[in-house]
Amino acid sequence: MEKIRSIEQLDGLRDRLGLKQGAVTRSLTFCAGxxxxxxxxxxxxxxxxxxxxxxxxxxxxxxKTTGCHGFxxxxxxxxxxxxxxxxEQVAGKDVPEIVEKTILNHEVIDRLLYKDPKTGxxxxxxxxxxxxxxxxxxxxxxxxxxxxxxxxxxxxxxxxRALAKALKQMRPEQIIDEVERSGLRGxxxxxxxxxxxxRSCREAEGEIKYVICNADEGDPGAYMDRSLLEGNPHMILxxxxxxxxxIGAQQGYIYVRNEYPLAVDHASxxxxxxxxxxxxxxxxxxxxxTFDVKITRGGGAFVCGESTALMASLEGRPGExxxxxxxxxxxxxxxxxxxxxxxxSWANIPRIVLDGADSFAKLGTKGSKGTKIFxxxxxxxxxxxxxxxxxxxxxxxxxDIGGGIPDGKRFKAVQTxxxxxxxxxxxxxxxxxxxDELAAAGSMMGSGGMIVMDEDNCMVDVAxxxxxxLEEESCGKCTPCREGLRRMKEILTDIxxxxxxxxxxxxxxxxxxxxxxxxxxxxxxxxANPVLTTxxxxxxEYEAHITKKKCPAFVCRKLVHYSINPKKCVxxxxxxRACPAHCISGxxxxxxxxxxxxxxxxxxxFDACKFDAVKRK
Amino acid sequence: xxxxxxxxxxxTSVEEGTTILHAARDLGIEIxxxxxNDAVEPYGVCRVCIVEASDGKGRAKVVTxxxxxxxxxxxxxxxxEQIMEARRTILDLLLSAHPNAKPVQDLAAQYGxxxxxxxxxxxxxxxxxxxCVRVCDQVVGVSALGFSNRGPARKMxxxxxxxxxxxxxxxxxxxxxxxxxxxxxxxxxxxxxxxxDRKNVFKEFELLPCLSCGRPFLPREQLEYVRKKFKLxxxxxxxxxxxxxxxx
Ligand SMILES: Cc1cc2nc3c(=O)[nH]c(=O)nc-3n(C[C@H](O)[C@H](O)[C@H](O)COP(=O)(O)O)c2cc1C
Ligand code: SF4
Ligand code: SF4
Ligand code: FES
Numbered sequence: 001m002e003k004i005r006s007i008e009q010l011d012g013l014r015d016r017l018g019l020k021q022g023a024v025t026r027s028l029t030f031c032a033g034x035x036x037x038x039x040x041x042x043x044x045x046x047x048x049x050x051x052x053x054x055x056x057x058x059x060x061x062x063x064k065t066t067g068c069h070g071f072x073x074x075x076x077x078x079x080x081x082x083x084x085x086x087x088e089q090v091a092g093k094d095v096p097e098i099v100e101k102t103i104l105n106h107e108v109i110d111r112l113l114y115k116d117p118k119t120g121x122x123x124x125x126x127x128x129x130x131x132x133x134x135x136x137x138x139x140x141x142x143x144x145x146x147x148x149x150x151x152x153x154x155x156x157x158x159x160x161r162a163l164a165k166a167l168k169q170m171r172p173e174q175i176i177d178e179v180e181r182s183g184l185r186g187x188x189x190x191x192x193x194x195x196x197x198x199r200s201c202r203e204a205e206g207e208i209k210y211v212i213c214n215a216d217e218g219d220p221g222a223y224m225d226r227s228l229l230e231g232n233p234h235m236i237l238x239x240x241x242x243x244x245x246x247i248g249a250q251q252g253y254i255y256v257r258n259e260y261p262l263a264v265d266h267a268s269x270x271x272x273x274x275x276x277x278x279x280x281x282x283x284x285x286x287x288x289x290t291f292d293v294k295i296t297r298g299g300g301a302f303v304c305g306e307s308t309a310l311m312a313s314l315e316g317r318p319g320e321x322x323x324x325x326x327x328x329x330x331x332x333x334x335x336x337x338x339x340x341x342x343x344x345s346w347a348n349i350p351r352i353v354l355d356g357a358d359s360f361a362k363l364g365t366k367g368s369k370g371t372k373i374f375x376x377x378x379x380x381x382x383x384x385x386x387x388x389x390x391x392x393x394x395x396x397x398x399x400d401i402g403g404g405i406p407d408g409k410r411f412k413a414v415q416t417x418x419x420x421x422x423x424x425x426x427x428x429x430x431x432x433x434x435x436d437e438l439a440a441a442g443s444m445m446g447s448g449g450m451i452v453m454d455e456d457n458c459m460v461d462v463a464x465x466x467x468x469x470l471e472e473e474s475c476g477k478c479t480p481c482r483e484g485l486r487r488m489k490e491i492l493t494d495i496x497x498x499x500x501x502x503x504x505x506x507x508x509x510x511x512x513x514x515x516x517x518x519x520x521x522x523x524x525x526x527x528a529n530p531v532l533t534t535x536x537x538x539x540x541e542y543e544a545h546i547t548k549k550k551c552p553a554f555v556c557r558k559l560v561h562y563s564i565n566p567k568k569c570v571x572x573x574x575x576x577r578a579c580p581a582h583c584i585s586g587x588x589x590x591x592x593x594x595x596x597x598x599x600x601x602x603x604x605x606f607d608a609c610k611f612d613a614v615k616r617k
Numbered sequence: 618x619x620x621x622x623x624x625x626x627x628x629t630s631v632e633e634g635t636t637i638l639h640a641a642r643d644l645g646i647e648i649x650x651x652x653x654n655d656a657v658e659p660y661g662v663c664r665v666c667i668v669e670a671s672d673g674k675g676r677a678k679v680v681t682x683x684x685x686x687x688x689x690x691x692x693x694x695x696x697x698e699q700i701m702e703a704r705r706t707i708l709d710l711l712l713s714a715h716p717n718a719k720p721v722q723d724l725a726a727q728y729g730x731x732x733x734x735x736x737x738x739x740x741x742x743x744x745x746x747x748x749c750v751r752v753c754d755q756v757v758g759v760s761a762l763g764f765s766n767r768g769p770a771r772k773m774x775x776x777x778x779x780x781x782x783x784x785x786x787x788x789x790x791x792x793x794x795x796x797x798x799x800x801x802x803x804x805x806x807x808x809x810x811x812x813x814d815r816k817n818v819f820k821e822f823e824l825l826p827c828l829s830c831g832r833p834f835l836p837r838e839q840l841e842y843v844r845k846k847f848k849l850x851x852x853x854x855x856x857x858x859x860x861x862x863x864x865x
Contacts, residue, residue: 476771
């Protein structure tokens with residue numbers, strides 16, 4: 001491969017690749033992201049390849065594997081182009097039928113179509129599925145069109161055109177102006193204006209400067225960064241090269257979680273391909289600019305995603321945060337000016353440079369521009385990745401795109417922003433999701449996690465769950481976070497187990513205030529959010545636990561009491577068989593009784609009884 | 618360049634690079650500290666030295682005075698209501714975890730906390746201030762101490778677990794430890810370094826005799842370290858301070 005040195009050369013290559021791809025009339029696109037692979041998508045791909053070969057169709061029908069499409073609930077899936085037909089939960093045994101009917105005879109197989117949960121009607125085309133239709137997939141949409149291991153695919157879609165424009169036609173300051181005007185704010189949590197960060201780093205003094213891509217993604221349940229890096233690594237790389245040029249950096253790092261082998265693999269392949277094409281290394285695109293990128297695997301601790309801890313870990317020191325009074329843009333990695341951005345922040349850069357700041361700033365709200373990817377998980381019909389313009393209402397995301405709550409249950413709360421985000425109640429469903437609105441409601445954007453909870457969730461238990469996670473992940477360096485979380489966990493456990501003191505809520509609030517004000521890093525400063533928001537919006541649940549010793553959602557075992565209604569009991573013995581403590585007595589056709597002293601409050605009898613005779617309160 | 622700062626309504630002029638803690642000391646304003654010692658770099662972890670910092674107009678930020686460097690026009694409040702409450706909570710938390718740590722007891726009492734709110738370990742006086750770790754690294758230069766584990770399980774240990782191959786038994790860590798939970802004792806020709814009690818021995822040393830009076834006084838590791846670092850002849854290096862040796 002000859003290195004590309006000019007815009008004309010790049011455009012020529014793009015056109016040739018585009019023509020070649022256009023020559024194929026039919027194509028089958030498979031999601032081969034980590035989620036769908038776990039459902040067996042690669043076996044289905046293999047089955048298709050074999051079937052097409054058997055029928056001599058290998059040359060006429062292209063088979064493409066791509067990164068995550070976001071609709072992870074439905075994998076393995078296949079998208080048939082140009083019709084746009086979408087089949088979900090496809091198995092190897094469906095393959096001959098799909099080839100025979102749909103590919104050869106243009107017949108749609110109803111059984112494999114997505115059914116609208118509201119109407120029960122099958123939806124043949126992917127574009128008409130509400131989950132996709134209501135999104136604005138500026139970043140994720142590309143995942144469907146690109147084989148992440150093929151730089152040609154990326155170039156054919158106009159990839160590296162932004163880099164060529166930046167290097168050949170723009171001065172570094174101009175690029176920074178453009179990014180600043182776009183209003184892009186960091187997607188890693190803090191929402192710091194990206195352009196401003198770049199400018200500070202450019203202006204900082206230092207012989208060597210670094211740029212880093214934060215792909216640590218330690219939030220449990222979040223995987224937007226993984227999906228981007230896995231599904232479209234060149235887009236992130238292109239963003240980083242443009243950023244490095246604008247800032248004046250010579251070396252870049254991608255700090256990626258060790259648990260993301262596919263992302264590491266695709267990113268490594270992308271680096272090699274980019275070097276071969278002259279997008280990385282010395283004299284990039286003949287511009288005289290020299291820059292390269294290394295991949296470093298993170299140790300796995302949640303706190304390593306924090307900027308100063310990440311840099312310490314990159315240097316081989318313990319991954320612990322330090323005070324940021326000296327900014328990392330002035331003295332970061334190896335004490336040199338360093339610009340750290342999140343995967344999704346970098347991914348937005350090529351489009352901003354190519355289409356201009358205005359086209360990006362058209363989307364979103366006053367203070368938050370562009371789109372944001374959220375991972376929707378928990379009690380929600382359409383689990384998956386969702387990309388929407390900033391400012392969309394929570395209600396639309398959860399009910400229209402997410403398809404609402406399964407099994408006809410009632411929505412109770414949504415936790416946004418990862419483990420230290422806040423829990424927002426039904427009254428807040430009309431909130432327009434952006435950095436400032438979420439913060440005003442006591443929560444945060446974080447990296448974009450959304451965990452939906454329904455009537456069966458106990459909010460005190462939820463707070464305890466997150467505090468337990470954070471207590472384990474706190475580095476333990478500073479007092480308020482280390483000791484505050486430890487005591488919060490003790491107090492919440494007491495409340496959940498019926499030992500809650502009268503002033504427990506006050507104590508939690510007092511600890512929360514100290515942690516928020518005085519912790520060293522953002523982990524400690526935000527760690528009280530789940531507790532403070534559940535107190536703010538669900539105080540009655542705390543009171544029920546503390547004063548009445550009751551758990552209204554019947555989650556906190558020790559507070560739920562089971563008894564058998566003699567009027568309804570038919571003596572079927574189902575409960576007695578199910579009870580692991582063997583504490584239910586009563587023979588066949590006799591009324592059963594629970595020995596309260598031996599009952600372990602597990603609820604097995606409640607689940608087992610078909611006659612509604614087991615009461616809980 | 619001199620910089621003007623206002624602390625609790627009083628203005629002073631200090632050198633660039635001065636921390637709030639030192640600027641306040643200049644003015645005779647006392648800010649409590651537990652993890653600070655001028656001999657080493659600030660670490661900013663106990664968080665009792667928090668103050669409010671602002672430009673005098675905008676919203677104030679809570680910062681730690683031991684490692685926040687002043688800038689021209691900085692306004693500082695060392696005892697606002699928010700600060701006093703947070704400081705009290707932090708001291709309560711520290712006293713709860715380490716009820717017998719003397720400096721914590723004393724400082725907490727100054728803030729009206731005499732009874733800790735929670736139960737802790739009466740036999741754990743280490744407040745994780747990291748002074749020993751920093752002295753060993755920044756002053757002695759052998760980095761024989763560190764921390765293990767995360768969250769509330771965090772512990773001060775010798776890294777790679779004991780005995781540390783680099784520890785020379787100089788006792789500097791014992792000297793800086795604010796809660797006196799590190800101990801070093803000489804018993805005949807043996808020196809023992811331990812934390813809290815004899816169950817946590819970090820290292821044992823063989824003591825070499827003074828070449829002049831014959832009293833065992835110098836760990837072998839220290840002799841080698843001192844000879845290498847200061848290029849001292851053996852005769853001088855192995856003479857105890859009483860007999861005119863250099864000491865460490
Ligand atoms: C405990 C903690 C964990 C974090 N984890 C991540 C992470 O996994 N990925 C990330 O991009 N940012 C993470 N951040 C935010 C980073 O510190 C930093 O703000 C961000 O990477 C900057 O990039 P941005 O400006 O593009 O958002 C974390 C912050 C904290 C306090
Ligand atoms: S706030 Fe928590 S995670 Fe951050 S430095 Fe303090 S102990 Fe470590
Ligand atoms: S042993 Fe002493 S000096 Fe070392 S961290 Fe513990 S309290 Fe601080
Ligand atoms: S003295 Fe400043 S944080 Fe401990």
